[in-house]
Amino acid sequence: MTLREVGPASDAADPGGASPSGSKGVALRQRDDNVVVLSSRLAEVRAHALLADVIRQEFAGRVALVSSFGAESAILLHLVSRIDRAMPVIFIDTGRLFAQTHAYRDMLAARLGLTDIRRAGPDATLLSGEDADRSLWRRDPDRCCAIRKVAPLAKALEGFDAWITGRKRFHGGDRSGLALVEADDRRVKLNPLADWSHSDIEAYLRRHSLPRHPLVAEGFLSIGCEPCTDRTFSDAAAGDNPRQGRWRGRDKSECGIHLGIERHGLKASGM
Numbered sequence: 001m002t003l004r005e006v007g008p009a010s011d012a013a014d015p016g017g018a019s020p021s022g023s024k025g026v027a028l029r030q031r032d033d034n035v036v037v038l039s040s041r042l043a044e045v046r047a048h049a050l051l052a053d054v055i056r057q058e059f060a061g062r063v064a065l066v067s068s069f070g071a072e073s074a075i076l077l078h079l080v081s082r083i084d085r086a087m088p089v090i091f092i093d094t095g096r097l098f099a100q101t102h103a104y105r106d107m108l109a110a111r112l113g114l115t116d117i118r119r120a121g122p123d124a125t126l127l128s129g130e131d132a133d134r135s136l137w138r139r140d141p142d143r144c145c146a147i148r149k150v151a152p153l154a155k156a157l158e159g160f161d162a163w164i165t166g167r168k169r170f171h172g173g174d175r176s177g178l179a180l181v182e183a184d185d186r187r188v189k190l191n192p193l194a195d196w197s198h199s200d201i202e203a204y205l206r207r208h209s210l211p212r213h214p215l216v217a218e219g220f221l222s223i224g225c226e227p228c229t230d231r232t233f234s235d236a237a238a239g240d241n242p243r244q245g246r247w248r249g250r251d252k253s254e255c256g257i258h259l260g261i262e263r264h265g266l267k268a269s270g271m
């Protein structure tokens with residue numbers, strides 16, 4: 001009987017095995033690369049399956065995607081475009097966004113063939129009454145977010161029973177324990193990328209050759225309104241929080257759209 005060797009080759013048989021630059025080191029790096037690629041593809045398959053079920057079955061015609069067209073938004077927009085290019089996409093235009101975000105939105109929507117981008121903006125009367133000099137973000141950022149983000153979104157979501165966000169656990173803070181599906185006031189909120197890692201995101205963007213928001217190359221790894229967004233100065237690949245440039249120096253890490261309309265004392269039709 002002949003015995004076939006199925007275990008790992010010994011270091012003695014591999015003169016370069018003890019060195020990271022040897023053949024064993026190369027094999028280990030290849031193995032780790034394979035783990036990253038397969039993990040990323042699995043994350044993509046799971047997210048796509050959840051989205052397809054929600055968009056085509058569970059909430060067909062009653063669900064919207066909410067997108068900031070920010071640093072990582074291309075992933076969810078691309079996933080949705082593979083299922084239904086006519087899916088409603090709500091874009092909250094606070095009136096304080098970077099010009100690059102508007103340009104990126106137009107370019108990405110055209111490239112992905114998305115046909116129903118819905119701009120949701122703040123009420124003009126509220127703005128003239130409370131933020132005529134455009135300094136509310138400095139005086140009272142929670143109120144500024146309430147009238148520029150939360151109320152417009154509440155109005156835009158009228159008629160929908162569910163909405164989809166691109167939040168992820170690795171962004172930290174309140175998002176660390178994020179569920180894939182949650183209750184949100186009267187609606188269901190879905191976070192199909194909740195369990196994605198930074199490497200999943202980078203791998204997806206590369207695999208599908210998706211364009212990045214132009215400010216990413218300038219060090220902005222999370223992109224919101226211009227007055228409240230700073231460069232991130234972090235290494236997301238090393239586990240740093242990519243949102244640390246948002247509201248820098250303030251005790252604030254969320255705009256409030258994920259805290260529920262009732263907590264703001266707002267109504268969808270106004271304030």
Ligand code: SF4
Pocket residue numbers: 094096136137140141142144145146148149224225226227228255
């Ligand atoms: S992020 Fe800043 S500018 Fe934008 S709505 Fe909130 S406080 Fe206002």
